[in-house]
Each structure stands twice: as C-alpha cells, then as structure tokens.
Amino acid sequence: MGNENIFDRLFERASRHVAQRSSRRSVLARLGTLLVGGAILPTLPVDRSGRFKQAHAQAFADEAQTTDDTQCNYWRYCAMDGYLCSCCNGGITSCPPGSEPSPTSWVGSCLNPDDGQVYLIAYRDCCGKGVCGQCPCLSTEGEMPVYRPQLSNDIAWCFGARSMAYHCTGAGIVGKA
Amino acid sequence: MGTGLQALALAAALAGALLVPGRLAAVEARELPRIAEVAEDFARNCQGCHRADGTGACRTVPRIRDFVGLFTRIPEGRDYLLRVPGVVWAMLDDARLARVLNWMLASYSPEQIAPGFTPFTSEEVRRARERPIANVLEVRSALIAELQRQGLLAPGDDGLVSAGCG
Numbered sequence: 001m002g003n004e005n006i007f008d009r010l011f012e013r014a015s016r017h018v019a020q021r022s023s024r025r026s027v028l029a030r031l032g033t034l035l036v037g038g039a040i041l042p043t044l045p046v047d048r049s050g051r052f053k054q055a056h057a058q059a060f061a062d063e064a065q066t067t068d069d070t071q072c073n074y075w076r077y078c079a080m081d082g083y084l085c086s087c088c089n090g091g092i093t094s095c096p097p098g099s100e101p102s103p104t105s106w107v108g109s110c111l112n113p114d115d116g117q118v119y120l121i122a123y124r125d126c127c128g129k130g131v132c133g134q135c136p137c138l139s140t141e142g143e144m145p146v147y148r149p150q151l152s153n154d155i156a157w158c159f160g161a162r163s164m165a166y167h168c169t170g171a172g173i174v175g176k177a
Numbered sequence: 178m179g180t181g182l183q184a185l186a187l188a189a190a191l192a193g194a195l196l197v198p199g200r201l202a203a204v205e206a207r208e209l210p211r212i213a214e215v216a217e218d219f220a221r222n223c224q225g226c227h228r229a230d231g232t233g234a235c236r237t238v239p240r241i242r243d244f245v246g247l248f249t250r251i252p253e254g255r256d257y258l259l260r261v262p263g264v265v266w267a268m269l270d271d272a273r274l275a276r277v278l279n280w281m282l283a284s285y286s287p288e289q290i291a292p293g294f295t296p297f298t299s300e301e302v303r304r305a306r307e308r309p310i311a312n313v314l315e316v317r318s319a320l321i322a323e324l325q326r327q328g329l330l331a332p333g334d335d336g337l338v339s340a341g342c343g
Contacts, residue, residue, distance in 0.1 A: 103234035106225045120212055120220050148268070150225060159226065160234020174220055174229070175212035 060141055061111035072137035076121050078110035079141040081153035082169035085126055087135035092170050095126035099167040102127050103160040106151060108142045109177050120174035127158035129167040215273075215280045222267045223281070231285040235342035244336050246282050246289030247329055254320055259297065259305030262313055271306070272299040289329075 064075040069086045076092065077084070090096035105124035112119055144151035156166040212220050220229075227233055231242030239245075248254030258264065258278065267274055275297040282290055310316050324330040 103228065104226045104238060107221050109221075119209075120217070122225065144268075148266075150222065150263070151268070160237040173209060174224075175210040177212060177217055 061113045076171040079108040080137045083132040084135040085168040085170045088132035088168040093172040099126035099129040118177040125157040126167045127161040128163040132168040218277045239336040246286030249291040265309040271302040275302045
C-alpha cells in the first residue's frame with residue numbers, strides 16, 4: 001500500500017513536471033517525428049539482420065572513402081564480408097604473419113568515388129590461422145546467395161589453401177572493368 | 178635561378194600529387210589493365226578459382242593453362258566442357274558463355290586444342306546446358322583415364338596437380 005503511494009506520487013510529480021515545462025505543440029511535434037521516422041525507417045535500405053543487402057554500387061561509393069583501408073567504408077570493400085587484414089597486422093593485399101593467401105578468391109567490382117571508375121576486386125582470404133576478429137565488415141555489392149558459391153562472400157574462401165581455417169580478408173585490384 | 182625554382186615547384190607539385198592518396202589511386206589506376214568484354218566475363222565468372230594465370234589450386238581447382246584444350250581431343254571431352262557444373266551454371270547467357278569458352282581455350286591452352294576444332298556456338302551451349310553432368314567426379318575421372326590411355330596426358334597428372342602443390 002505504501003509502495004503504491006510512492007509510485008503514484010512519483011508519476012504525479014513527473015506528469016506535472018512535463019505538463020508545466022512542455023507545450024502541447026512540442027509534444028505533438030515530437031510525437032510526429034517519432035511516427036513519421038518510425039514509418040520511414042523500415043523503407044531505408046537496411047536488412048533486418050543488419051546487412052546492407054539493398055546497397056547499390058553508387059550507394060556504397062557515395063559513402064566510401066579512398067584513404068583509410070582499415071575502415072569498412074573504404075571503397076574496395078563494397079562486397080567485403082569478414083575481418084580486414086589491414087586491421088590484423090597484414091595489409092589490403094598481404095596476409096598477416098602466420099597465415100597464407102588462399103589461391104582462390106571471388107571477384108566482384110567496386111566503384112572508386114575518386115575517378116568514377118569501376119574496378120574488379122579480388123576478395124582473397126588469408127587462411128591457416130584462427131579468426132582475427134578485428135574490424136568486422138559486411139557489405140554485399142554484387143554478392144549472390146550461397147547456392148551461387150562463385151559469387152558468395154558468406155563462405156570461407158580457403159579452397160586450395162593448406163588449411164581451411166579463416167583468418168581475415170583482403171581486397172586486391174584485378175583491373176579496370 | 179628561374180629554372181631552378183621552376184624545377185623545384187614542379188617537384189613539389191609532383192610530390193603533392195603523389196602524397197594526396199586520391200591522386201595516388203589515380204596514378205595506380207592508369208597502370209592497371211583494362212579488363213573488358215570477354216576478359217571481364219572470364220574475370221567475374223571463372224578466374225576467382227581457376228586464377229588469372231590459369232593454374233588453378235592444388236587438388237581443388239583444375240588448372241586450365243596448357244591443359245583444358247585436351248578435352249577437345251576426345252568426343253566426350255567437348256561435351257564435358259559444355260556440361261561441367263561451373264560452365265552450366267555460370268551467370269552468362271548462351272552467347273557470352275560460348276564466347277568465354279572459346280576465348281579461354283585460345284588464351285590458356287592453344288597448343289592442346291584438337292586440329293580442326295570448331296568453336297562452340299551459343300546454340301550448342303544452350304542444348305548442353307539442358308543436360309548438366311550429374312556426377313562430375315565420375316565422368317571426369319573416366320575422361321582423364323582416356324586422355325592418359327591415349328598418351329595425351331602423363332600418367333598421374335589429372336589436371337589437379339599445380340605449382341601450388343609445393
């Protein structure tokens with residue numbers, strides 16, 4: 001009984017506080033923002049599982065930068081799914097010590113926002129060492145479901161390497177498309 | 178003096194151009210090969226596994242360099258090239274698939290192509306795609322055995338042994 005009174009009093013005080021300090025208009029405006037925002041949010045190109053499934057080449061390139069290859073929005077990572085070798089004591093085209101480049105890779109393409117050119121990119125996994133775990137990135141430009149394994153980045157591309165243990169992924173330029 | 182300053186300014190401008198990362202990327206880009214049309218189809222659909230130099234991956238991906246043309250030497254081999262899963266399910270239409278197959282043979286294995294080989298046509302590709310190989314390992318090992326029996330392929334070489342085998 002006493003506890004209920006405490007809650008009642010707290011709520012009453014809070015309500016009076018809100019009523020005294022805010023106008024009806026501002027409450028309506030905020031509520032409106034919430035409602036409209038809530039309605040628009042699901043239409044944004046964001047996958048429910050947190051992936052950028054709907055991202056287009058231009059959309060990724062619009063947000064991409066060309067200076068820092070330890071960030072997920074580096075332009076060559078438009079179809080990157082994995083940990084960046086650049087964050088794992090390796091480089092964008094070199095494997096960290098203790099891992100080896102897979103002989104196989106999957107080839108996608110990214111738009112370079114600096115020159116507006118499309119480049120073919122080989123996403124090459126470094127294998128033979130436990131998962132690096134640094135700088136996880138997930139973008140899916142041109143990616144296909146796993147039943148199209150040649151163009152899927154959901155799988156470890158260590159085919160042909162001495163070990164299937166996945167460590168990190170690099171992104172080398174194959175050429176201009 | 179004037180030329181010295183000009184040279185210095187030029188050097189500074191060049192250094193500036195190289196130091197700006199975007200510019201550096203542009204410099205790098207000019208030296209890159211342009212991969213277009215049939216070569217782009219190959220790059221996007223085939224070379225991830227078979228590799229740009231056609232050497233494949235040890236015991237996992239057959240090499241195509243100096244090898245794939247051998248299949249044109251036996252009748253079932255021509256059929257195999259058109260019905261192997263990677264070909265059948267490539268994301269290319271029949272005409273582009275025929276073009277990339279012909280290009281691959283000519284580019285990577287011209288020495289092995291059968292004399293009088295007629296290039297693949299899109300109609301031939303279309304028909305073959307309707308009948309994908311069910312058991313690729315079985316069919317392939319029979320073909321390898323036949324190539325070895327005819328002396329076209331060294332005993333013990335099944336095309337899966339590459340330089341990467343170490």
